[in-house]
Amino acid sequence: MPQKMFFYDSKSVALRMAFWVMMACFLAPATAADSLRIVATTTVVADLVRHVAGDRVTVDCLMGPGIDPHSYKATPRDADRLARADLVVASGLHLEGKLGELLARLGDRMPVVGVADTLPRDRLLEIAPGLFDPHVWFDAALWSLCTSSVADALVALDADGADGYRMRAKNYAAELQSLDVHLREKIATIPLQKRVLVTAHDAFRYFGRAYGIEVIGVQGTSTTSEAGLNDMNRLVDRVVAQKIPVVFVETSVSDRNVTALREGARARGQNVALGSRLYSDSLGGPGSGAETLEEALRANADAIVQGLAGER
Ligand SMILES: [Zn+2]
Incomplete structure (x- = not known):
């Protein structure tokens, strides 16, 4: 038994014995x-x-x-x-x-x-x-x-x-x-033409398929694949052409590529905001409000809706 279970007064032997029997x-x-x-x-x-x-x-x-x-x-x-x-x-x-x-x-x-x-x-x-x-x-x-x-x-x-x-x-x-029902209803509040989710790595394809939002990962499906310069240039072209207002970083992935994407767009005259950090391959720590998958997916959906449907 762990030591911390001794929460009774140690002087009271009888009480302690009764406690352990119980x-x-x-x-x-x-x-x-x-x-x-x-x-x-x-x-x-x-x-x-x-x-x-x-x-x-x-x-x-x-x-x-x-x-x-x-x-x-x-x-x-x-x-x-x-x-x-x-x-x-x-x-x-x-x-x-x-x-x-x-x-x-x-x-x-x-x-x-x-x-x-x-x-x-x-x-x-x-x-x-x-x-x-x-x-x-x-x-x-x-x-x-x-x-x-x-x-x-x-x-x-x-x-x-x-x-x-x-x-x-x-x-x-x-x-x-x-x-599942909640997430679909939530994402449906974003106007159709604004439903493009750009994130640090390609983790959100199931999310996109299930809840009706196009997803673009700056890195591939694994974070161990690098985003090439050509890919980055194509992505900057797309963000500028589609006037995508916001891109998202993730809690378990480096911000480096998303930062490069925003800088590329800025050099072409478009400011791209940074959305809240999304939970992708890891949940949040104690006190984050995203310690369970349900909390994390709800927090993500709220952040995505706020970023894409919000007035800016
Ligand atoms: Zn991943």
Whole structure:
């Protein structure tokens, strides 16, 4: 038991003993699940797993808020945390580009689930033959399909908790479906000709497809690909020609390319505003108001509507 649980007066031995007897009874039924170690790779995946796991198991998140999963490399400590887990839940579809080999190796000897890898291929956006865009959580309805693969993985480890995992997965899927409706209605408030979302990297294509907004990423689908000079010039041409009023930066991606784009447009006589920072491949930290996917997607939609539909 952690030391901080001693919140009774230490002089009162009898009270303390009664407390521990009570705690032992209270904790006993969940002991098996309590000892399970679940590690999720990103904040987005950790949020999904926590919704399905409830209070029954503790979910540890490998990459903290603001970390870019495309370029993240495991430290020796991370490798140890992953190896000691009972279950590793990754986002999948090569989002965790530099962790791929390690996750594949672990998968040979322990359960490793890539939640987006379980989605039907015909619902995914193909970037190149056989290669799919991994940013599926931006389509809340599509992400809701991942709840059942998380429940399956948890039930395989802890059959006693099956009813709870299945119920929470179903409830969370329903919440994501409601969120899906909200996001579509919200984006629909932007006049059609203004619905162009320019962001730091190409993470928002599922968002664009689901909610009816054209998206342009300054960098490619992975942050490890560079925006070339020709691409940048073409993008500046487009921003100027379409009089795009605002571009957005992301919490887990460098601002460098978006800054270059704005400078390019300014040199051509067009001022392009900087929108609020969007949550893309990472949720917000404590106190950000975007610690869950639902909060982050709502905050993004508000920022996009304010930037594109707002008077300026
Ligand atoms: Zn990304």
